[in-house]
Amino acid sequence: MSRPAGVSRQTVTRAVNDMPGINPGTRDRVLAAARELNYHPSRFGRGLVKPSARTLGLLVGDLTNPYYADLAATVLRLAATRGWNVVMAEPGSVADLVGAADAVVGFTGLALEPPGAGAPNLPVVEIDPPRAHPAHGRIEFERRAATREAVRHLLERGTRRPLVLDLPGGSPRAAAFVDAFAEAGVHADVVDRDAGWVDLAPRAPDALVAFNDLGGFRLLRDLAAHDVGVPQQVRVVGVDGLALGEFVTPRLSTLAIDLAEVARAALDLVVQLAQGSAGGSPEDPVRVVPHRFLARGST
Amino acid sequence: MSRPAGVSRQTVTRAVNDMPGINPGTRDRVLAAARELNYHPSRFGRGLVKPSARTLGLLVGDLTNPYYADLAATVLRLAATRGWNVVMAEPGSVADLVGAADAVVGFTGLALEPPGAGAPNLPVVEIDPPRAHPAHGRIEFERRAATREAVRHLLERGTRRPLVLDLPGGSPRAAAFVDAFAEAGVHADVVDRDAGWVDLAPRAPDALVAFNDLGGFRLLRDLAAHDVGVPQQVRVVGVDGLALGEFVTPRLSTLAIDLAEVARAALDLVVQLAQGSAGGSPEDPVRVVPHRFLARGST
DNA sequence: CTGAAAGCGCTTACAG
DNA sequence: CTGAAAGCGCTTACAG
Incomplete structure (x- = not known):
């Protein structure tokens, strides 16, 4: 990219990131070349060198089911508040997701393989899991x-x-x-x-x-x-x-x-696990969220 | 990480990635240390050096609305099929998303700022946009x-x-x-x-x-x-x-x-834009999806 | 205003 | 089976 534009790498950086200390003419020339070459900076190169948003993996069932959609909606909103990005996946593709996220939250009970396989010590919070996993946080439902x-x-x-x-x-x-x-x-x-x-x-x-x-x-x-x-x-x-x-x-x-409460608890817990100091596990990585009965017309 | 475990970086790589050519005892020792230190490999370091899944940014409105949820469900499924990850965001947080994705699809009309701001030439496909953007693909609805x-x-x-x-x-x-x-x-x-x-x-x-x-x-x-x-x-x-x-x-x-068709068209288009050769824009980056009337009980 | 050097954390050959 | 070297694509000081 810097070659065809006839400038150095760091001038490209300055132009593309709209940084000060660059001649407007140079910037325009670089941006034009970038457009021409369909260039855009590598997320990886950049991520390696400057602090960037962490990414939360969210594992839910079919979003067609409003139950999962409502949960996802709240997680998205809360994650944005905390400056996290959210990668989503449905159960089949867990492994890829693990490579793309810094932490995982979700209905791991739906997954084919255990979460975290292949990536040691990725913080994981399981929602309503069929059985407790020693290394994971979890949100339990009280029914x-x-x-x-x-x-x-x-x-x-x-x-x-x-x-x-x-x-x-x-x-x-x-x-x-x-x-x-x-x-x-x-x-x-x-x-x-x-x-x-x-x-x-x-x-x-x-x-x-x-x-x-x-x-x-x-x-x-x-x-x-x-x-x-x-x-x-x-x-x-x-x-x-x-x-x-x-x-x-x-x-x-x-x-x-209350799915908003589930989302909030799961996010709190996973952030806590992600930021936990080395070797120290939080006191008790479990949160309990109760169901409540809503009597409406059908009964 | 390699220091406390008493091995070299590449031995850590071998242990963590479950690669062959490593003494089982060494591997166990490394993995134990990794767990102890709450270490997990940087997505960025790895991404820089080996081919990894591309990431699609998906921009939708409130997932509480089944309209957006249904679209997201199909996009997720189709993206997984093609080996893409999907980062999602609701309108406020577009800028971050742009830094986290290799391409963007969605209802940009909902966004506060124009998509792609700050990241030149990110492939973008807008769904049912209020007005055409010259550099973006778009899915138009025929009503x-x-x-x-x-x-x-x-x-x-x-x-x-x-x-x-x-x-x-x-x-x-x-x-x-x-x-x-x-x-x-x-x-x-x-x-x-x-x-x-x-x-x-x-x-x-x-x-x-x-x-x-x-x-x-x-x-x-x-x-x-x-x-x-x-x-x-x-x-x-x-x-x-x-x-x-x-x-x-x-x-x-x-x-x-037909949201499945919308998702399919948007994904086809964005992949085409993302893989398009330098300088060459696709013939016509527009797809039209028709509405159809469903007469049911309320009329 | 512009560029040469160093380094982010990993993996891929290559030596031993 | 294990390690030293090179390099992925960026940005951050530092020189000019």
């Missing part, structure tokens, strides 16, 4: 209390034959519902999370616990199509607390998690 | 045809007093609706995009064109709260084509854009 509240709410309204929709492998959220019903002496069957009303009707349920809000929306639509009254005949509960639950008919009751 | 179709649909169903909700500054989408109504000899008033039914009712409209789908959802909810029949008393049209329009009651008719 028991809110689940009990939801169950009490359903029982007070006459629920006796609830059905809990769940992943094939089983999940903590479904287990929590089954347990809470059992505590009250009511048995809750578990069925596949993608089941439709044609599958469910034979069991004559009077309440459905969806796997998440998106599943709840799907059920509401399916029930409406079959002229099943909600909440009169069947009550429906979602999980996640999506803002969109306010827009469906009837509005979806749900076990909500 | 006229679908807008005419939506208007014809409304007129056939008896619409005579339509209201178009718009930004304070005015927007192409609203203008297209007003024009299409005018062509058919029907006058459409423009009102603020945040207007509620209490503001609108005095004008006795029989159709409402929301600013976007989110606005449409809001209107549906507002109308339901006031016991206004949709579509019997008032018809409602949104813009964007969000999948969630299928879940509200009634389902929202909308001017849909």
